[in-house]
Each structure stands twice: as structure tokens, then as C-alpha cells.
Amino acid sequence: xxxxxxxxxxxxxxxxVLLDDRTGTLxxxxxxxxxxxxxxxxxxxxxxIRLAPTRAMAENDRLALGAADPEWFMDYRNADGSVAxxxxxxxxxxxxxxxxLGLHDFAAAPLEVGTRAGVRTVRRTSGGWFxxxxxxxxxxxxxxxxxxxxxxxxxxxxxxxQPRAALSVDMGNPHxxxxxxxxxxxxxxxxxxxxxxxxxxxxGTNVELVVALGEHDTxxxxxxxxxxxxxxxxxxxxxSCGTGACAVALALRTWAGPGAPDRWDxxxxxxxxxxxxxxxxxxxxxxxxxxxxxxxxxxxxLDPR
Amino acid sequence: xxxxxxxxxxxxxxxxVLLDDRTGTLxxxxxxxxxxxxxxxxxxxxxxIRLAPTRAMAENDRLALGAADPEWFMDYRNADGSVAxxxxxxxxxxxxxxxxLGLHDFAAAPLEVGTRAGVRTVRRTSGGWFxxxxxxxxxxxxxxxxxxxxxxxxxxxxxxxQPRAALSVDMGNPHxxxxxxxxxxxxxxxxxxxxxxxxxxxxGTNVELVVALGEHDTxxxxxxxxxxxxxxxxxxxxxSCGTGACAVALALRTWAGPGAPDRWDxxxxxxxxxxxxxxxxxxxxxxxxxxxxxxxxxxxxLDPR
Numbered sequence: 001x002x003x004x005x006x007x008x009x010x011x012x013x014x015x016x017v018l019l020d021d022r023t024g025t026l027x028x029x030x031x032x033x034x035x036x037x038x039x040x041x042x043x044x045x046x047x048x049i050r051l052a053p054t055r056a057m058a059e060n061d062r063l064a065l066g067a068a069d070p071e072w073f074m075d076y077r078n079a080d081g082s083v084a085x086x087x088x089x090x091x092x093x094x095x096x097x098x099x100x101l102g103l104h105d106f107a108a109a110p111l112e113v114g115t116r117a118g119v120r121t122v123r124r125t126s127g128g129w130f131x132x133x134x135x136x137x138x139x140x141x142x143x144x145x146x147x148x149x150x151x152x153x154x155x156x157x158x159x160x161x162q163p164r165a166a167l168s169v170d171m172g173n174p175h176x177x178x179x180x181x182x183x184x185x186x187x188x189x190x191x192x193x194x195x196x197x198x199x200x201x202x203x204g205t206n207v208e209l210v211v212a213l214g215e216h217d218t219x220x221x222x223x224x225x226x227x228x229x230x231x232x233x234x235x236x237x238x239x240s241c242g243t244g245a246c247a248v249a250l251a252l253r254t255w256a257g258p259g260a261p262d263r264w265d266x267x268x269x270x271x272x273x274x275x276x277x278x279x280x281x282x283x284x285x286x287x288x289x290x291x292x293x294x295x296x297x298x299x300x301x302l303d304p305r
Numbered sequence: 306x307x308x309x310x311x312x313x314x315x316x317x318x319x320x321x322v323l324l325d326d327r328t329g330t331l332x333x334x335x336x337x338x339x340x341x342x343x344x345x346x347x348x349x350x351x352x353x354i355r356l357a358p359t360r361a362m363a364e365n366d367r368l369a370l371g372a373a374d375p376e377w378f379m380d381y382r383n384a385d386g387s388v389a390x391x392x393x394x395x396x397x398x399x400x401x402x403x404x405x406l407g408l409h410d411f412a413a414a415p416l417e418v419g420t421r422a423g424v425r426t427v428r429r430t431s432g433g434w435f436x437x438x439x440x441x442x443x444x445x446x447x448x449x450x451x452x453x454x455x456x457x458x459x460x461x462x463x464x465x466x467q468p469r470a471a472l473s474v475d476m477g478n479p480h481x482x483x484x485x486x487x488x489x490x491x492x493x494x495x496x497x498x499x500x501x502x503x504x505x506x507x508x509g510t511n512v513e514l515v516v517a518l519g520e521h522d523t524x525x526x527x528x529x530x531x532x533x534x535x536x537x538x539x540x541x542x543x544x545s546c547g548t549g550a551c552a553v554a555l556a557l558r559t560w561a562g563p564g565a566p567d568r569w570d571x572x573x574x575x576x577x578x579x580x581x582x583x584x585x586x587x588x589x590x591x592x593x594x595x596x597x598x599x600x601x602x603x604x605x606x607l608d609p610r
Contacts, residue, residue, distance in 0.1 A: 295601075
């Protein structure tokens with residue numbers, strides 16, 4: 001079959017169509033993105049990732065990079081065809097593709113990836129995982145609210161009418177984190193619609209439900225453990241959300257107070273990730289990246305829409 | 306990428322992972338089927354179709370073929386890994402794969418396909434469509450009920466509490482067809498849960514909602530037109546159901562009475578099909594078959610489950 005060369009991959013079951021456009025010659029229209037990511041009429045994915053030379057990207061795409069000049073750019077598109085800035089799970093799969101294509105040797109150095117949110121640095125960690133810097137998390141609430149552990153309330157379908165205390169965390173996108181009592185509550189929550197957050201942030205918010213599971217000791221020191229579910233703003237419940245896992249780790253550290261672990265193993269419905277809070281307050285996200293298939297797509301067969 | 310050679314295709318957006326196993330050597334476990342059809346961890350599909358030599362199939366798989374001896378067998382698997390007998394949309398995509406692989410020349414003869422429901426004959430029709438014999442439809446209701454046009458009632462979510470008259474049609478699997486007044490009603494129906502059918506058939510039933518749109522004249526005579534939605538037993542609302550479209554055409558013919566067209570153009574959410582009722586009472590289904598992608602799958606990357 002002659003046609004477009006593509007890959008399908010996922011990071012904790014956040015899945016993508018990936019295109020090797022190392023020559024930067026692909027004209028990727030919204031219609032093609034929608035056709036490729038359609039789950040029944042195309043290859044299917046939550047989004048599309050194009051690997052392209054940074055120099056081939058348009059000026060406005062490169063704005064966030066400033067003087068930085070990484071060789072490769074992650075051109076991320078949502079399934080509806082619109083452009084997006086960054087995807088924490090996607091950038092790991094991007095790294096796996098760069099390695100597969102022989103474009104980067106992770107044994108020699110980390111990979112600098114250009115994105116519309118700036119440069120992201122990805123390195124290989126043990127067990128075939130990748131680790132990516134996710135930037136600094138910030139707290140919209142004032143310090144006294146943070147000491148109280150809450151700046152808002154959330155009513156969660158399936159858990160009764162009473163509002164629950166919640167903490168807002170911003171990871172470049174807005175998150176509202178709610179601690180539940182146990183895994184029975186986590187299972188009982190219904191996330192078919194967005195939980196009611198009060199006050200409602202002006203641009204909406206992702207909502208994370210989390211159950212802390214204590215700490216476990218590792219050769220590198222104590223690691224916190226938790227399981228979570230997430231309702232993504234404008235999308236619905238998803239199997240994984242990279243920035244959501246980071247927001248959850250920051251909220252758990254806030255609630256645990258002084259002496260809380262810097263590292264957190266977070267279980268999401270789609271798989272396991274680790275969040276590490278560095279001394280400078282920035283956050284690293286580690287997790288798997290899986291390339292499932294290499295495909296040749298008949299562009300003429302895609303739905304026109 | 307070394308791995309399993311596969312295709313992805315769809316018939317009116319009923320989509321499949323397809324495997325070319327013309328040597329009949331593939332050991333297809335339920336776990337591999339589940340991994341391949343998983344929409345995020347695999348290639349993704351409503352089901353899996355393996356093209357294999359009939360002689361390579363087990364004795365019990367070949368039972369329905371009797372003395373017939375078609376060269377190729379459609380080994381259909383549901384996404385949960387269980388075997389299935391037939392799939393009206395899938396057999397067209399099977400035919401497109403046989404053609405792509407050079408295993409059959411449709412210009413010379415129709416293709417006889419072995420299935421667990423017996424032999425199905427597929428031929429190429431105009432516009433790249435395929436036509437397949439779907440067997441004879443039967444009516445569980447007694448003749449006087451059929452003259453009345455109804456043998457049961459259905460309450461449809463979103464259309465008010467009053468029960469609507471419905472007709473049962475059996476296409477090897479059970480269907481209950483409900484005529485709605487117009488396309489506004491069709492759009493307003495909520496099929497998130499199964500409509501309430503009274504009396505409830507012992508093994509459950511698919512439910513089809515249909516709006517007749519009159520007839521249009523063609524060079525071959527009048528063709529009836531209708532649009533429909535379907536709730537598939539045990540699955541939920543789907544974009545297309547081949548036997549459901551056949552059941553709808555038979556119900557529309559019953560309701561229209563003597564002089565009703567033998568051919569019906571049926572619009573489903575996933576695309577357009579044509580149902581033809583032959584002089585012997587058997588039904589043919591015509592529709593598109595699309596091969597979207599050819600893929601090499603890394604079996605080791607699939608979820609173990």
C-alpha cells in the first residue's frame with residue numbers, strides 16, 4: 001500500500017498517531033489530522049504528534065523557544081485538528097520515536113524537544129521509561145488557604161451531595177485536586193460529567209480525585225504512593241493525564257506538610273508514573289512510552305471532514 | 306519493526322483488525338485478540354478478522370459449511386477474544402483484503418467465504434462496493450400480527466413514556482424494529498441504555514429505530530429510502546449493524562404492504578448501505594469496504610490481559 005508512513009503509540013494509554021516528518025515537508029491539514037485520529041475511520045488516537053525539524057516550523061510555533069534551538073520539534077495536534085502546546089505523556093512517546101528512528105542516542109545525552117510551550121528535556125531512565133521536565137507548579141490560592149489544604153470545594157457525582165475540600169494547582173493548565181477517603185470512594189465516583197467546582201475557575205479546570213496510600217522505602221529514600229482518577233476539562237474522564245499526576249503529587253506534598261517525600265508513585269487507570277519534585281520546585285514526570293505499530297496509511301481512504 | 310503483519314479496515318465504520326494468515330499457521334489466543342483490538346493499547350477495532358485457509362480451521366469451526374469447501378475462511382473474533390459466527394460489515398472488508406492480497410479476482414467470479422454461520426457469497430458491485438448474501442429473514446410473530454405491523458412495544462428513552470408499536474425480525478440474530486415519525490424524533494432518541502421491549506425476547510434483542518423517507522426512482526426501478534439508528538444487544542449504540550439494516554428493510558416492506566420496493570437505501574450513522582430482497586425471500590446487503598492502513602505490530606508491546 002503506498003501512502004503515509006505513521007506509527008501508533010501510547011504513554012500510560014494516552015494514545016497517539018505519530019508521523020516521521022524529519023524532512024519537514026508534510027502539509028498537515030486539520031482534515032488529515034481528524035481523519036488519522038478517528039478511531040473507526042482512521043488509525044485512531046487521542047491526538048497526533050508530528051516529529052519535524054524545528055527550523056521547518058513557522059515563526060509563531062517557535063515563539064516559546066526564545067533563543068533555544070533544539071533540532072526536533074513536537075508538533076502536537078488535538079484529535080479535532082487544532083494545535084496544542086504540550087502533552088506530558090506524548091513527549092515521552094515522541095522521545096521513543098526519535099530513538100527508534102535513530103535520530104537521538106539517549107545513552108549519550110538527554111533530548112531537547114521543541115514544543116509550543118518551550119523546550120522540554122527528556123532523558124531515558126531505568127526500565128525503558130522516559131523522564132521529562134514539566135516545569136514549576138504554582139498555587140493560585142493564597143498561602144493561608146494552602147496551609148488549610150483547601151481553596152475550593154468539589155461535589156463529585158456518586159459520592160453524595162456534600163462538597164469536599166479541594167486544592168488548586170496550576171501546571172500551565174488548571175487542576176483541582178480532591179483527596180478521597182479510600183479506594184472504594186475512588187471506584188464509586190462517577191466522572192461522566194464534570195464535577196462541580198466552587199468557585200468555578202474562569203477557564204474551567206481538570207479535576208483529580210486521589211487516595212494516598214502511604215509511603216514505601218526504596219534505596220533512594222521514601223517514595224509516596226497514591227492512586228487517582230481524572231476528569232479532563234472539555235474531554236471527560238481519561239485513562240491518564242501527565243500534568244494531572246504532577247498536580248496530585250504537589251497537592252499530596254502540601255497536605256503532608258514538612259518532611260513529605262519528594263517522589264511519588266502515582267497509579268492512573270492507564271498505568272503507573274512517577275513524579276519527582278526537584279530542589280528548585282520544578283517537577284519531573286517519569287513513565288513508559290510504547291510504540292505499538294508501524295503503519296502505512298492510505299490517505300485517500302480517510303473520511304473527508 | 307519486526308512483528309505481526311496486520312491491516313485496519315472498516316465497513317460503514319464498523320472497524321476491524323485484519324490478519325493475513327493465508328498459511329494457517331497463526332496461533333491466535335484470546336489475549337492477543339484483546340491486545341490487538343484495544344483502542345489505546347493496540348491497533349483498535351470492534352473485532353478481529355483472520356483470513357485463513359478453510360482446511361486449517363478446526364473441525365467444529367467448519368461444521369456449518371457441510372459439504373461446501375470454500376478455499377478461505379473468515380475467522381471472526383469479538384474484541385473480548387470470543388469467537389463469533391458472522392459479521393455482515395466484516396465480510397465485505399474480508400473480501401477487500403482477499404482482493405488486496407491477490408487471492409481472488411472479483412472480475413472473474415464471486416468469492417465464497419467460509420464462516421461459522423455457513424458459506425457466504427460476496428461479489429463486487431458498482432462504485433467499489435461489495436454485496437453479500439445474508440440469508441432469509443424470518444418473523445417470530447404470527448401472520449395476523451404482521452398484518453397489524455406490530456408484535457411488541459418499545460419504550461425509547463428521550464421520546465416520552467408511551468410504548469411504541471414494534472415488529473420483530475430474525476436475521477439469524479434477533480431484531481425489534483420501531484418506526485419513528487421523523488428525523489427529529491430519531492435525533493432525540495437516547496440509546497445510552499437498551500430500550501425497553503415488551504415482551505422481552507428470552508435472549509434479548511437488537512433494537513432499530515427507523516424513519517422512512519419515501520422512494521426514489523432509479524434506472525432499475527423504485528428504491529425505498531430510510532435512515533436508522535441501532536442499539537446492539539450487549540454492546541450499546543453502534544455506528545452500523547449489517548443484520549440490523551436488513552431487518553429494517555424487511556420491516557419497512559411489511560409495513561408498506563403489496564407493491565413495496567425490493568431495494569432499500571438505508572442510512573446509518575456510519576454510512577450508507579443497500580438492502581435487496583430477492584424473489585426467494587433472501588436478503589442481500591451491499592456497502593463499502595475500506596482498508597485504511599497496513600501495519601506491522603510489535604506483539605511484545607501489547608497489554609497482557
